[in-house]
Amino acid sequence: MSRKRGKSGRRAAPRRSQASTRRSPVGANAAPAGRAANRSRILLMIVGAAVLLTGAVAYRVFAGTSPATSSSATLLASTAGQAQGETVDGISCQTSEQVVYHIHAELMVFVAGESRVIPEGIGIVGCFYWLHSHTRDGIIHIESPVDRIYSLGNYFDIWKQPLSTTQVGPATGAVNAYVNGVRFSGDPRSIPLTPHAIIQLNVSSEVPAHTFTFPPGL
Known part of the structure; x- marks a missing residue:
C-alpha cells in the first residue's frame, strides 16, 4: 500500500516513537x-x-564554676603516700565501687588566697575505698555498702594528709572552713560529707565562700 503524501507531494516523515525521544x-x-x-x-x-x-x-x-579546676593552680598534695588497701577508720578498699549509699560532696582549698588542686585518684589504689576521687575538680565520691555519714577527716586519713584547725595537707596556718556558704566553727575533721555538701577550707587568709555546680547525674 502506498504512503500518503502531503500537500506538497512529499511523503510525510514517520513519527518517532515516544520511547525513542524520552x-x-x-x-x-x-x-x-x-x-x-x-x-x-x-x-x-x-x-x-x-x-x-x-x-x-x-x-x-x-x-x-570551681576555682579548684584552674589549670594554673598548684596541687595541694600528691597521692604518693596514701593508704594502700588497708582498712582506714573502718573504711575498706574493695575491688569494685559500692552503691548502697552513693552521694557526692565538693572540696575546695585555698592557701594564702590561692586555690589548690585536689588530685584525682585519692582512695583508688587497685581497689576502691568508699571515699575516693576520680577527677581534679574536688568532687568526693562517697560510695559505701552501708548508710553512714562519713567525715572530711576520714577522707584525709585515706589520703594520709593532716587536717586540723592549723593545717590542711602540707599547708600550715589558721584554717577557716565553710560548708554550703556558711562558716563552720570547730575541727574541720568533723565536717560531715553530706549530699552535695560544698566544703571550703581557707588556710592563712580569708577567702569568700564560693559556689559550685555539680555536673548532671552526680
Missing part, C-alpha cells in the same frame, strides 16, 4: 540526587561541628 529517568535524576547527597553530608558535618563546639563551651563554663 530521556531515561535515571539520567534525569542522577545529578539532583548527587547534589542532595552532598547537601546532606555538608549538613551533617555542620551539625557535628556545632555539637562539638557546644560541648567544649559547656565544659569550659562548668570548669569555670
Whole structure:
C-alpha cells in the first residue's frame, strides 16, 4: 500500500516513537540526587561541628564554676603516700565501687588566697575505698555498702594528709572552713560529707565562700 503524501507531494516523515525521544529517568535524576547527597553530608558535618563546639563551651563554663579546676593552680598534695588497701577508720578498699549509699560532696582549698588542686585518684589504689576521687575538680565520691555519714577527716586519713584547725595537707596556718556558704566553727575533721555538701577550707587568709555546680547525674 502506498504512503500518503502531503500537500506538497512529499511523503510525510514517520513519527518517532515516544520511547525513542524520552530521556531515561535515571539520567534525569542522577545529578539532583548527587547534589542532595552532598547537601546532606555538608549538613551533617555542620551539625557535628556545632555539637562539638557546644560541648567544649559547656565544659569550659562548668570548669569555670570551681576555682579548684584552674589549670594554673598548684596541687595541694600528691597521692604518693596514701593508704594502700588497708582498712582506714573502718573504711575498706574493695575491688569494685559500692552503691548502697552513693552521694557526692565538693572540696575546695585555698592557701594564702590561692586555690589548690585536689588530685584525682585519692582512695583508688587497685581497689576502691568508699571515699575516693576520680577527677581534679574536688568532687568526693562517697560510695559505701552501708548508710553512714562519713567525715572530711576520714577522707584525709585515706589520703594520709593532716587536717586540723592549723593545717590542711602540707599547708600550715589558721584554717577557716565553710560548708554550703556558711562558716563552720570547730575541727574541720568533723565536717560531715553530706549530699552535695560544698566544703571550703581557707588556710592563712580569708577567702569568700564560693559556689559550685555539680555536673548532671552526680
